[in-house]
Amino acid sequence: MRVFEAVPEIQTLGVGINLLPHSVSELWRLDLREPLDATAIRTGALRYHATDGKTIWSEPRGIDAGYPCPQYSIHRGELQQILLNTVLRELGSDAVVTGRRFTHLSQTDKSVSAHFREEGSGGALEAVDGDCLIGADGIMSTVRSGFYPDEGNPVYAGQILWRGVTEAEPFADGRTMVMIGNNALKAVVYPIAARPNGRQLINWIAERAIDKALPQNKGDWNKPGDKADFLEYFTNWHFDWLDMPKLFAGSEGCWEFPMVDRDPVARWSFDRVTLIGDAAHAMRPNGSNGASQAILDAVALADALHDETRIEAALKRYETARLAATAALTLSNRQTGPEVVLQMVHERCPDGFDDIYDHFTEAELTEIADSYKQLAGFTTQQVAAAMRQPDE
Ligand SMILES: Cc1cc2nc3c(=O)[nH]c(=O)nc-3n(C[C@H](O)[C@H](O)[C@H](O)COP(=O)(O)OP(=O)(O)OC[C@H]3O[C@@H](n4cnc5c(N)ncnc54)[C@H](O)[C@@H]3O)c2cc1C
Incomplete structure (x- = not known):
């Protein structure tokens, strides 16, 4: 497997990003507990506040909430570096090729060819052939636009x-x-x-x-x-x-x-080609879920490629496992996901509040938090059930 990246040099870019327990359990399975703990913060609580600073809702997170593994808040660039080091160690030092901007693809029933331009000079490079192509090129995905040429801007x-x-x-x-x-x-x-x-x-x-x-x-x-x-x-x-x-x-x-x-689409997999992460389902960052969902995609795709003998069947199986779930999340995030409680308080208590429970029942606040966790797949029960052992 090889990763082709457009930028000439991989740098630790971005600011903070969250990893929720359902994706952390998968990273721990890859022995990444130590490097994650060395740089990230194990998030112990999430609080919502009104504009005057008063607390609306507070809930434990990660280990503090009874999960078998933590929620991490981490610098995106540091996370990327941890993943990059792991790829280079496991797949070899030539597994990541930089400076290659993907332009288009062609496929037959036997293989798929990826075409690139050199970043900077813009010169065309020799095509690369393989069994399968995974478009992991983010919200402005060129792989996706090849299948959805009329989609336009986010x-x-x-x-x-x-x-x-x-x-x-x-x-x-x-x-x-x-x-x-x-x-x-x-x-x-x-x-x-x-x-x-x-x-x-x-x-x-x-x-x-x-x-x-x-x-x-x-x-x-x-x-x-x-x-x-x-x-x-x-x-x-x-x-x-x-x-x-x-x-x-x-x-x-x-x-x-x-x-x-991005609007959810009906298909990610087209014979030997599929989409993953933001290329498949860029969602608003409400709920702190984008990176975690990309990691869950990768796990589902790896499992499908492991279990199926035909590439096309594996990519369809992966799509079936992940598309509907991420589409539902994308639409939920348009209603601001669990952060909807902030707007509800603003509308219900325009002059502020002394005691939030004069305006909301505890059951109502609990339901807002819990229903999103259920939808995104990270209730404590879901994570405990999904947590697998390293040799599985
Ligand atoms: C520079 C950067 C900074 C970010 N900072 C934050 C942040 O601070 N906080 C946060 O919550 N989220 C941030 N994100 C988004 C977050 O990382 C993603 O939403 C999420 O992790 C999903 O990851 P992804 O791998 O699907 O997409 P991305 O993280 O967007 O990665 C896509 C990769 O594809 C490469 N690429 C794009 N087009 C091509 C092409 N044609 N050919 C080859 N390679 C291509 C890009 O250079 C990039 O490395 C950032 C993304 C980027 C690219």
């Missing part, structure tokens, strides 16, 4: 996200993820690494509704942002447990990304 939700990382003193217990606000103005904050000086790298997202056409940046994760575009909206967000303006001010810069996804 679907814009009307919100812009600014993402950054600040080194700061830990907040709460140093293992808590918080979501604050509502659909018009929101912040998401969680620590992703400990520093030897006792401080932490704290990942933050500032989100603002900007309801106009899809911005020029259709899905480039590396576009630098301008803090002036959001800071003024958060000036009052000084909570006794976290000072948001100070946190925003502490980062060197930030990145701007539109809230986008």
Whole structure:
């Protein structure tokens, strides 16, 4: 197996990302517990807050919630490096080829050919033949556009996200993820690494509704942002447990990304070719699920290729296992997934609240949290049942 990557050099890009227990159990099976623990934070709680900082809902996460393995909050670049090291160790040093931008494919009933251009010069390169081609080329997937040429741009939700990382003193217990606000103005904050000086790298997202056409940046994760575009909206967000303006001010810069996804499609597998991860099902980041779903795809695909003798049958089997589940999640995330509770509080308590249980029953809040876990496949029961031993 070989991975062809467009960028000439793999760098530790991105900011924070979450790995939920159902994907962590698979990474542990690959012996990645030690490197993950060496860099990530084992997230112990998730809290939702109103814009005045009052707590709406708090729930334990990972081991603290009774899962057999943790939820990790980690720097995306560090996660990518751990996965890259594993691929190079297991598959050989020539398993990842950089600087090759996939352009198109052709296939027969015996093989598939991938065509590339050299990144930078744009020169055509020799085609590569194989038994199977897996399109893992993200939200702007060229493999996908070959099968869906009329699909066009990602679907814009009307919100812009600014993402950054600040080194700061830990907040709460140093293992808590918080979501604050509502659909018009929101912040998401969680620590992703400990520093030897006792401080932490704290990942933050500032989100603002900007309801106009899809911005020029259709899905480039590396576009630098301008803090002036959001800071003024958060000036009052000084909570006794976290000072948001100070946190925003502490980062060197930030990145701007539109809230986008893709409509679910009816097929990912076309004979010897299939799609995986964001190429298959780019979803809005509500619910912190994108990376975990890509890992679950990879496991299902590997299992299908192991069990079936015909490539075409394996790719169909993988699609059957994963397409409907991820389509349901994509649609749920359009309703903001479990974060819907923030908007419900905003609408039901426009003047704030003294006690959240004057406005919601505990059963209602529990149901919002639990139904999303069920849909995304990470209730404690689902993870315990799926957790396999290393030799399985
Ligand atoms: C640079 C970058 C930074 C990100 N930062 C964050 C973040 O901070 N937080 C977060 O939650 N999510 C982030 N994401 C998204 C997150 O990693 C994905 O949503 C998720 O992990 C699914 O991963 P994926 O492998 O399917 O897609 P991606 O992670 O998007 O990876 C797709 C890969 O395909 C390569 N590629 C694209 N087109 C071609 C082509 N034609 N030929 C060859 N290679 C190609 C890209 O260079 C990229 O390496 C980022 C993605 C990228 C690319």
